[in-house]
Amino acid sequence: xxxxxxxxxxxxxxxxxxxxxxxxxxxxxxxxxxxxxxxxxxxxxxxxxxxxxxxxxxxxxxxxxxxxxxxxxxxxxxxxxxxxxxxxxxxxxxxxxxxxxxxxxxxxxxxxxx
Amino acid sequence: xxxxxxxxxxxxxxxxxxxxxxxxxxxxxxxxxxxxxxxxxxxxxxxxxxxxxxxxxxxxxxxxxxxxxxxxxxxxxxxxxxxxxxxxxxxxxxxxxxxxxxxxxxxxxxxxx
Numbered sequence: 001x002x003x004x005x006x007x008x009x010x011x012x013x014x015x016x017x018x019x020x021x022x023x024x025x026x027x028x029x030x031x032x033x034x035x036x037x038x039x040x041x042x043x044x045x046x047x048x049x050x051x052x053x054x055x056x057x058x059x060x061x062x063x064x065x066x067x068x069x070x071x072x073x074x075x076x077x078x079x080x081x082x083x084x085x086x087x088x089x090x091x092x093x094x095x096x097x098x099x100x101x102x103x104x105x106x107x108x109x110x111x112x113x114x
Numbered sequence: 115x116x117x118x119x120x121x122x123x124x125x126x127x128x129x130x131x132x133x134x135x136x137x138x139x140x141x142x143x144x145x146x147x148x149x150x151x152x153x154x155x156x157x158x159x160x161x162x163x164x165x166x167x168x169x170x171x172x173x174x175x176x177x178x179x180x181x182x183x184x185x186x187x188x189x190x191x192x193x194x195x196x197x198x199x200x201x202x203x204x205x206x207x208x209x210x211x212x213x214x215x216x217x218x219x220x221x222x223x224x225x226x227x
Contacts, residue, residue, distance in 0.1 A: 042220050105150075105159070106157050107155075
């Protein structure tokens with residue numbers, strides 16, 4: 001099993017450009033999450049999904065959109081990138097959203113917006 | 115709202131030293147508590163967890179006890195190794211509302227030989 005994979009690993013964008021980050025999991029998990037990690041702030045939840053075809057807003061959703069067309073994939077889109085979106089983005093998945101259900105994280109995507 | 119506060123880093127220790135990383139939480143209810151570890155260039159991995167008061171989570175020589183009276187979940191290890199150098203995140207999870215992890219800011223540990 002590959003677990004949770006993310007593409008790309010690194011990306012540099014110019015302000016106003018768009019891009020899509022792809023997260024894929026092969027564990028048949030229902031729940032998937034997108035977080036961003038900024039220095040001194042830990043990880044903050046952007047959007048999440050409780051199953052195929054569903055999405056919901058997290059703590060910091062502005063400027064991002066997501067889609068979960070297939071159970072194994074969770075896409076994070078930036079329609080018009082801004083320097084404030086420079087961050088490391090982590091995807092995670094879990095079997096269910098409960099205290100007993102471990103979240104498994106991908107290796108991250110480092111995004112720089114100039 | 116729910117939040118997690120960790121001690122500032124970096125924490126620099128010599129090999130075989132005793133480690134404590136403090137973590138306190140605020141929550142409207144009784145969350146589950148977690149420690150995640152992030153090794154350089156990698157994603158987060160679950161290190162240990164505790165789901166109710168007085169539970170002790172343990173793994174790889176690390177321990178943490180869920181203290182409801184002090185709203186704390188401090189991470190400890192009796193003898194650290196160079197391979198323990200990483201960033202450690204404390205987190206909480208509530209089974210209501212958004213049902214997602216709330217993380218602390220992370221504490222970088224550097225262990226010197």
